Amino acid sequence: MKSLLSTIFLLCIAFTVNSQNEKALAAFDSIYYDTAVNVSATNPTKALHTADSLYLYSDMEIQRLRSLMLIADLLEKQGKRQLSVENALKALTIAENIKDYQWQAKIYGFLSTQYRNIGFLDQGKKYLKKGIAISSKIENKQLASQFRGMTYQEMAYYAFEENKFKEAIENVQLASLSFEGVQNEQFKNFLIGNNEEMFGRSYTGLEEYEIAKEHYYKSLEYLEKSGAINTQWGAMSFQGLGNIFLKQNKLDSAKIHLQSALSIAEKTDHTALKENVYRNMASYYKERKEIDSFSFYDNKYNTILQENISRTKKSINSEFNRISNKKKATSNPNLYAILAVIVLGVLALLFYFRRKIWKLESVDTKESDEKKSTKIVLPQKTEDELLEKLNEFEASKDYLDNKISFSVLVGQLNTNAKYLSHILKTSKNRDYNTYINELRIQYIVEKLKTDSDYLNYKISYLAEESGFSSHSKFSSNFKRFVNLSPSEYIESLRD
Numbered sequence: 001m002k003s004l005l006s007t008i009f010l011l012c013i014a015f016t017v018n019s020q021n022e023k024a025l026a027a028f029d030s031i032y033y034d035t036a037v038n039v040s041a042t043n044p045t046k047a048l049h050t051a052d053s054l055y056l057y058s059d060m061e062i063q064r065l066r067s068l069m070l071i072a073d074l075l076e077k078q079g080k081r082q083l084s085v086e087n088a089l090k091a092l093t094i095a096e097n098i099k100d101y102q103w104q105a106k107i108y109g110f111l112s113t114q115y116r117n118i119g120f121l122d123q124g125k126k127y128l129k130k131g132i133a134i135s136s137k138i139e140n141k142q143l144a145s146q147f148r149g150m151t152y153q154e155m156a157y158y159a160f161e162e163n164k165f166k167e168a169i170e171n172v173q174l175a176s177l178s179f180e181g182v183q184n185e186q187f188k189n190f191l192i193g194n195n196e197e198m199f200g201r202s203y204t205g206l207e208e209y210e211i212a213k214e215h216y217y218k219s220l221e222y223l224e225k226s227g228a229i230n231t232q233w234g235a236m237s238f239q240g241l242g243n244i245f246l247k248q249n250k251l252d253s254a255k256i257h258l259q260s261a262l263s264i265a266e267k268t269d270h271t272a273l274k275e276n277v278y279r280n281m282a283s284y285y286k287e288r289k290e291i292d293s294f295s296f297y298d299n300k301y302n303t304i305l306q307e308n309i310s311r312t313k314k315s316i317n318s319e320f321n322r323i324s325n326k327k328k329a330t331s332n333p334n335l336y337a338i339l340a341v342i343v344l345g346v347l348a349l350l351f352y353f354r355r356k357i358w359k360l361e362s363v364d365t366k367e368s369d370e371k372k373s374t375k376i377v378l379p380q381k382t383e384d385e386l387l388e389k390l391n392e393f394e395a396s397k398d399y400l401d402n403k404i405s406f407s408v409l410v411g412q413l414n415t416n417a418k419y420l421s422h423i424l425k426t427s428k429n430r431d432y433n434t435y436i437n438e439l440r441i442q443y444i445v446e447k448l449k450t451d452s453d454y455l456n457y458k459i460s461y462l463a464e465e466s467g468f469s470s471h472s473k474f475s476s477n478f479k480r481f482v483n484l485s486p487s488e489y490i491e492s493l494r495d
Contacts, residue, residue, distance in 0.1 A: 296406075
């Protein structure tokens with residue numbers, strides 16, 4: 001996961017301040033680490049509240065600085081990159097005022113990560129170079145070495161962006177050497193675990209899967225020692241293993257590791273992690289030919305993918321405005337406008353093709369599964385009971401609830417997805433979406449026929465009344481089933 005390095009930039013000072021005899025920071029450090037690593041993975045809202053409290057009640061500038069960076073890191077995981085960068089820049093101002101070169105270097109590293117994540121690679125590398133330059137002023141050799149290690153990790157992430165996996169391995173090896181002198185055992189295990197995950201990802205990119213698996217397993221061992229196995233870092237290694245087992249068609253092993261990753265991801269607000277986990281879960285069920293579960297995770301994946309791209313676009317727009325305002329007096333704004341348009345265009349195309357390819361890959365699976373579903377033979381008693389439950393569902397008008405979904409209906413009818421798909425196809429000659437949408441249109445048509453007040457309602461109200469999420473979906477389905485637009489049909493009734 002390309003965004004998690006930012007957290008590591010925040011942690012290393014928490015394990016060295018005591019060596020500088022700053023005993024007053026001991027309690028702060030304990031809360032800080034627990035919030036950054038453990039609480040953020042299980043209760044993101046609580047973590048953000050804790051970080052806010054640390055900032056509000058801190059007596060020292062260094063504590064306020066670190067609290068701001070913790071807030072920035074938590075916001076970044078939630079995809080709120082604009083707010084994240086704003087907090088980081090506030091922290092940078094404090095670091096510059098108190099001449100804390102250690103934190104200046106780390107904040108530059110954090111900012112490098114943010115700009116890399118939105119595709120501003122050149123801007124990101126500029127911040128990384130600033131971090132390297134300022135790190136020469138760090139007197140504490142241990143901290144300086146740790147920062148160099150994290151710089152090598154960041155350089156590995158840039159290599160990942162360009163699919164230069166051998167270069168990534170070289171940088172991770174250099175990072176490992178830089179971390180050898182870390183004295184705190186817990187933090188050292190955490191850093192090594194992170195490095196092992198990056199090795200696993202690199203060898204996966206090189207299609208050397210057995211070597212990659214060894215590194216992923218090592219990552220989990222070290223993360224367990226550090227107490228971070230049930231965090232997003234553990235989820236990354238579980239996901240990496242699950243992905244490899246999928247490629248090797250070892251589906252049982254894939255399921256075990258992907259479910260471990262899913263269990264962790266669902267407890268976090270880490271949107272990029274969820275995107276990858278949902279995509280791999282959809283791939284797993286696609287291989288299993290389980291169409292309903294595939295559709296469930298495919299929908300979750302596409303939803304969060306669209307949300308993440310939308311957030312990234314906002315971040316790009318915000319950064320474009322910031323740069324334009326900052327350099328307006330001395331630079332040609334057209335240059336930045338062109339840059340923003342190019343990046344936004346690339347992102348739009350990326351989203352379009354990622355989604356298009358994914359959907360195209362799913363077509364054959366959906367068609368084959370629908371064919372398979374007709375081969376299911378239900379006991380007559382089961383079929384009769386299910387049909388009776390469907391009749392009760394129709395009579396209850398629960399289909400008007402815009403939150404109804406296939407999985408929800410399966411639960412309401414106390415059946416399973418295959419049985420429901422089969423009965424809809426054989427008895428109703430409909431798939432789920434057609435079945436629900438037709439019921440909704442039939443309902444509103446009946447209302448229009450029997451209650452003249454409905455003829456005066458706005459189309460948007462009719463759409464909402466019948467359970468559709470938008471005016472356009474209502475209108476297209478109305479036209480599909482009635483062969484007239486809603487307005488045309490209403491006029492025909494008035495005549």
